[in-house]
Amino acid sequence: MSALPVWVLSDGAPGHLSQSQGIVDALASQVAVQVTQIDLRVRSGFWKRLGRLLLPWIRHESSWLPHIYEISVPSGNPVLIVSSGGNTLLANALLAQKTGAVNVYSGTLKGYPAESYQCIFSVTSLGVANNHVLPLPPVPGELARPLLVTSSEKYIAVLIGG
Template sequence: MASLPILILSDGRPGHYHLSEGIAAAIARRRPVAIAWCEARRRAWSGRLLALLVNRQFSPARILGTVFGIDPGRIAKPKLIISAGAETLAANICLARLTGAVNIFYGSLRQFRPDDFALVLSSYAHGPSHPRVAAALKPSKLDPDRLARTGDRPPGPGRPPRLGGLLIGGDAGPIRYGEADWKKLFGFLEASHEALGTRWIVSNSRRTAPEVSDAVQGWARRREGPIESFIDVRRAGAGSLVDVFVRAQAVLCTDDSSSMVSEAIWARLPVLGVRPQQCRFTPEEEGYRRFLSDNGWYRTEPIAALTPALFLARIGEVSPMTDNPLDRLAGLLAERLPQLFDDGAG
């Protein structure tokens, strides 16, 4: 079978283009792919104005040139366009109109129309929806079958993990962390180490406050303390969570980041989300977490309630995926867009 020419539009944000890479990786489970990249940033243009122009069928070539600085004539014609992130919406539609390519977007459409996409995948598409919109776990190119894990039994009551993973984020919109939240969370690490013998690999994120990261870094220097190692993204860079997913038997993740939660679920680990006192999810985020919980992949608790016993109980309720999420996503894509998997699509 010939390779499927795929164009990934990127706004330069890893949290977005990694979603596109995950979709391409799922397709590659069933057929060869050839991936090209194109930067798509709308600069100072308002998304609302662009949606108005696109919805009124304004010249796609002019939008691409004027707004994004993209010359369609210099792009090899793809059979599939993939993008994620609001900045790429208009470029995705315009290139699909010019090339006739199938187009997929991951995320929220804002003022754009689902009919302008072959498929929209969303973490927020729960309940009645459009026929071109489907709910999906946030994708990743990570193949959990390739994670060389030990054969430890799943953790739960009476079976504490030898090594846990703690993924910490930071303030995000209506989710705000106070000093008491961090004190309680790190106190839990100490308590779980004393009561259960569990040690922790801790990883921060770009939104983690510098003083919090600095405190973890200092604490990790204690040889016999609860922190086995600290992966500091300020130095380690993107993609550094793989070490956590290989070595940890369970993951504790601050609930400000549905992306971090999703990555740990994708790695087929039991995940417990923890939230600060000042926490309010948007209806969309609330719906996504309900979707994760209803599937048995995730539980959530307030940081203030966290104890070693509660941690084991909640982790024991989680049933990680047994199949490969890449294959699961490939099945969804084949169901919705069978033409991508035909011999003639290359």
């Protein structure tokens, strides 16, 4: 079996990319994946808001994407699209419509229709059938493994975040 093509959308926020990588790493522990990272930046907040309102009725995804994002869409079609972060929500849904891929989002929906995503991971219930509530946000595999400390020194950690 060949590796499953997976597109990971990134808005440039390290925490968002980390959540997406965590989802892909969980999948990669079961099947081979070929990951393509797609960087995007919102070009127009107006077009993004309009796209959110009209998402259920948009049929020409390719014409919407350049108005909303600075994005370079690779050739071919993925089997899965994964993203995290509000700025990736619309691109995730539009690319899934365009390619026929299954799409997964990690986070809250911020007004987007839940039906636009096959699976939504979050740490709180969103009250929709396709929501899977996790105790913690997804993290990449290397962060999920326990650290092996070989010396007798004691270690402490200071966690800073928001």
